[in-house]
Amino acid sequence: MQLRLDDEDRQVALGECLGRALQGRGRVHLSGELGAGKTTLARGVLRAYGHQGAVKSPTYTLVEPYELSLDGALVTLHHFDLYRLGDPEELEFIGGRDLLAEGHLCLVEWAERGEGWLTPPDLEVALRHAETEGREARISAATTLGEALLTRLEDEVSRDQRLAGGKA
Helix, strand or coil, X not given: CEEEECCHXXXXXXXXXHHHHHCCXXXXXXXXXXXXXXXXXXXXXXXXXXXXXXXXXXXXXXEEEEEEEECCEEEEEEEEECCCCCCCCHHHHCCHHHHCCCCCEEEEECHHXXXXXXXXCCEEEEEEECCCCCEEEEEEECCHHXXXXXXXXXXXXXXXXXXXXXXX
């Protein structure tokens, strides 16, 4: 799936659609250069679960946990930023296995820095600056769960008026 995101509002809208499609579970790797909009997309995912506070990239802490609600059920979301990760083994020292466990929703920025330690994601979202303005998003499934999530995401995007006309 490919989308053109002309502005920040559309990036957040895509994140909200992604959050609804995820239904509180799954592992999503977010890739793209600095300033591509990974944290903006994460903010949209969090908004899908009712989070209205600030969302900052956990560059120095590596992970920011959120306790959220989905239809009255508790959702644990871990937002990782591995940009400053020196070695993938550092994930072991911060309790990465527990944080990335099944049943949690995990968004991982700069996942390539955890290569060899991280398990494959369900979805991969690659963001890049568009040639003129805005961003382009390429979303692909990497697991069987990811394929189902991608189908739900396509349905969510098709219903979201803010994203109308953005398919690349």
